[in-house]
Amino acid sequence: MTLLRRTLIAAASVAVLSASFSALAQDIKPRLIRFGYGLNEQSNQGRAAKVFADEVAKLSGGKMKVRAIGAAALGPDNQMQQALIGGAQEMMVGSTATLVGISKEMALWDTPFLIGNVKEADTLLDGPIGDKVRNKLQDKGMVGLVYWENGFRNLTNSKRAITKMEDMQGIKLRVMQNNVFLSSFQTLGANAIPLAFSELFSALETNTVDGQENPFNTILSSKFYEVQKYMTVTNHVYSPWIVTASKKWWDQLSKDEQKVLMDAAKVSRDFERKDTRDEAAKAMGDLKAKGMQINELSPVEAGRMRDKLTKVYASIGADIGMDLWNETQAELKKIRSG
Ligand code: TK8
CATH class of the missing domain: 3.40.190.170 (Bacterial extracellular solute-binding protein, family 7)
Structure with a gap:
C-alpha cells in the first residue's frame, strides 16, 4: 500500500468516526x-x-x-x-x-x-x-x-391554442386557491375557478375545467398531457x-x-x-412527443397582458405593504445591474 493510499484511508476513517461522534455528541432524540x-x-x-x-x-x-x-x-x-x-x-x-x-x-x-x-x-x-x-x-x-x-408557469387547455389574450375568453381555467391568481386570470378574460391541486386531474378529465397553469415539470409528472391538447409557453409567473x-x-x-x-x-x-x-x-420535447401542441406567447402579447394586469400589481402592493413592494423592486434592480 502506498503512503498516499494509507493516508487517504486514515483520513477517511477519521471523517467517518468524527461524523458519527458528532451525531452522538449532539442533542438529538x-x-x-x-x-x-x-x-x-x-x-x-x-x-x-x-x-x-x-x-x-x-x-x-x-x-x-x-x-x-x-x-x-x-x-x-x-x-x-x-x-x-x-x-x-x-x-x-x-x-x-x-x-x-x-x-x-x-x-x-x-x-x-x-x-x-x-x-x-x-x-x-x-x-x-x-x-x-x-x-x-x-x-x-x-x-x-x-x-x-416549482417553476415558471405555463398555460394548458383542451379547447384551443392561445396566441393572444382574447383567446382566453370563456376558458374555464383552474387556478390555485389564491386571490392574486384568481383576479389575474379574470382580468385576462378567463373564467377562473379556484380548486385544490389534488382535484385538478379529474376536473380536467371530466371537463369540469378546460385548462390550468403550472410549470413544465408538473404538466409532465402529473400527466396533464393525457387530458390537455394545447400548451402555451407564457412564463407568466415564477412559483x-x-x-x-x-x-x-x-x-x-x-x-x-x-x-x-x-x-x-x-x-x-x-x-x-x-x-x-x-x-x-427537456420537458418541451417530452410533452410534444406525448402529443401536445405547443406555442410560445409572443413578447408583444406578453406585454399586452402585463399592461392589462396593472391594477393587479397595485392591489398586491397594497396587500403586502408598499415598503416590501418597493424593497423588492430595488433588490431586483440591484440583481439586474450586478
Ligand atoms: C402541489 C401544488 C402545485 C401548485 C398548484 O401541491 O397547485 O398548481 O403549482 O405545485 O402546490
Missing part, C-alpha cells in the same frame, strides 16, 4: 417527522423530498426519520398547513400561493412577470426579501425553512415552493435538531433546483 407534499413520488417534488429524508437521516446518525408522504395523501396544501399550525403534522412542502390566506406577504411571489430568470429567483428568494417573507410565517404558527423551485415546519413542534426541538433540519433543507433545495431545471430543459 429519536424523532418521526411526517413530511407531506402534493405531487407524486416520481415528480421533482417527490425526488427532492427523498433527498431531504436521506440527508436528515445522515446528519442525525439515523435518529431523525423523515417519512415523506406524497400525492396529497395527508391532504391538499391548505389542510396540511392547518395540521402544521395545530401541531398534528410536523412538516410539508407546498406552494407559497396557498399560504397567502395565512400570511399575506406571500402574495409577493404571485406577482405576474415579477421574476424574469432563475438567477433573479435564487438571489431574491435566498436573500433578505425572501427571508423577510419566510419569517413572517412564524407569527402564524409555521416555520419557513427554504424555498424550492416557489416552500418547505415549512409546525412552529409548535419546532419550538420543542433542540438547537442541534433544528440545525439538522435546516442543513438538510438547504441540501434538498440545491438538489431540487438543479433537478427541476434539468427536467424543465
